[in-house]
Amino acid sequence: MKSLAELQAIRDKARGKVTLREGQDDAIRVLVGMATCGIAAGARPVLTTIVDEVAKRGLQNVMVTQTGCIGICQFEPVVEVVEPGKDKITYVKMTPEKAVRMVNDHLVNGNVVTEFTIGANSK
């Protein structure tokens, strides 16, 4: 070990290993429907894409987790975004490509991707 900068570099690289374990009460929760219907409709690649994108962009305040069937199986894969103090946003018929845009527009920039939401798709 030659310098503090070298230690810092190891620290930054290893951070990702442990951040998941720090409970955050005010985190944005991203819930991916992973019941049988969701998995059959392709929720797994959506989930992994979201996890990778969140990590790639270093979003500290986002917790990605699975949830069960919420009863709208025809719209799976369903992704819900729950922000403290805001209305829940429900995205439907998600794909990995849509997920990338959702992370970028919604989680990073705070703009809900209205065209992917259940409101735009159930008409």
Place this chain on the structure above:
Amino acid sequence: MYRSNVLVCGGTGCTSSNSELIIQRLKEEIAAKGLEQEVNVIRTGCFGLCALGPIMIVYPEGAFYSMVKPDDVPEIVEEHLLKGRIVKRLLYQETVVENSNSVKSLNHTPFYEKQHRVALRNCGVINPEDIDEYIAVDGYQALGKVLTEMTPQDVIDVITKSGLRGRGGAGFPTGRKWLFAAQNQADQKYVCCNADEGDPGAFMDRSILEGDPHAVLEAMAIAGYAIGASQGYIYVRAEYPIAVKRLQIAIDQAREYGLLGKHIFDTDFNFDIELRLGAGAFVCGEETALMTSIEGKRGEPRPRPPFPALKGLFGKPTILNNVETYANVAQIILKGADWFASMGTEKSKGTKVFALGGKIKHTGLVEVPMGTTLREIVEEIGGGVPDGHTFKAAQTGGPSGGCIPASQMDVPIDYDNLIAIGSMMGSGGLIVMDDTTCMVDIAKFFLEFTVDESCGKCTPCRVGTRRLLEILNKITSGNGTLEDIDRLEELCNYLKENSLCALGQTAPNPVLSTLHYFRDEYIAHVTEKRCPAGACKALTNYYILEDKCKGCTLCARNCPVGAISGTVKKPHVIDTSKCIKCGACMEKCKFNAIVKR
């Protein structure tokens, strides 16, 4: 990138209840479901709630599964890790939220809410066998700061100002100890770590070594810089195989990263650490005996002065600190002396780890700010005394400590208050006793321990402890006299004043404190030949209550010596001359007709 972390406790408690097999099954099931790239399984140190082991926590949800069996693993993987449905029946009950797929945060449960984790902050959070994880939680930052920004005197000043006192039991101010060693000039100095945790019932040092070994290494290097030492020794019990293994892994990794060795952080500071395994003698926890043992000689204490700060290991200036003391050091450097001094009482700063054991619901490790009362620890964090019994006393400080009776439960616990009420902090073992515990018997238990562990070098301890035990045996077998109690007290005071080392000086404490608070029990043993708690076999007899006995014959059939007689549907009788007091009849009786008195 993993989306989920599964932490499984790899501390000694959970390992002995099969957590290794759980980890193995988890890995198999996760592979079978094709989740290896998504879910990371980590073996951590102790979470503290040992009573509920084996313990598993799944993040990011923070689901805390307790008493997990290997056969539960497929369900957890299928339901939780694959489908995201938390397996409620396995959750720690305090964290269950009705009608919801989320859980209550562990920090809001009674066991953890009042705790404040400083020394244990990484236990159960990081993988102790991976130095990167320690660095990720700011590990070795304090060492870097000390070497690049601070002088040795600065380091000593910060530690002194923080008010940190030795966590091994005596509570000597750590900063002052370091200052003495720094002031003594010598060609070689040593930094030692006392990991020879020997008190029955204490396991906090073990958990720190198993859960966060790098914290100890980092602090020893900081101490080495402060006093001008280049070599450290950790004296650890050979009976702690997991701790020894993880310490060795940690030392190897630190050397590989250049955090131990030559020119650390490109400075002139060199420091290395070696392990020395103790063979399990209690006296080797005493500082001079420990150093004698590291030197390769028989572990016996020697008179002080000279103190180790002047002439310690190999005759050179040496500091010796306990594991838990070291576990606080890096945090103090990073967060400042004022932060540490803001916790605790006027003369005892920071937090203390207690190992809760005995008659208590939540057996385990708890870390609370100094000044927390015994009532808070036992009733709120520990969940109280189980099975409807009442709290009688708590024993702190192991064989060197004493008892705290129920009347003193609201005294804020710190070094000085405990001494004032006749006990001591000790390493932090806290054994809870209920109304079925005989206080004379407890004193006898600890005396048996010190008789075994006395090294024999000085007469007061070698002979005195044995005589004390003989008197206690006489009392518990119903042959004692009132003069014996006086003689017991006199001999205790003689031992305190004349023994060579702390082992003998403190050996009478369990007797003196029980005599102080529970003298009536001693007197009942002597004058009435009765054990009020019903624990001393020689003084208790089993009787059948005539009005409650239904004559079912169950007791008579289970008595191993045929001491119970009677006919069907008629009250039975125990022949006390034949009875061996095994208690089998009382256990079997369905009508509570058998009593002990």
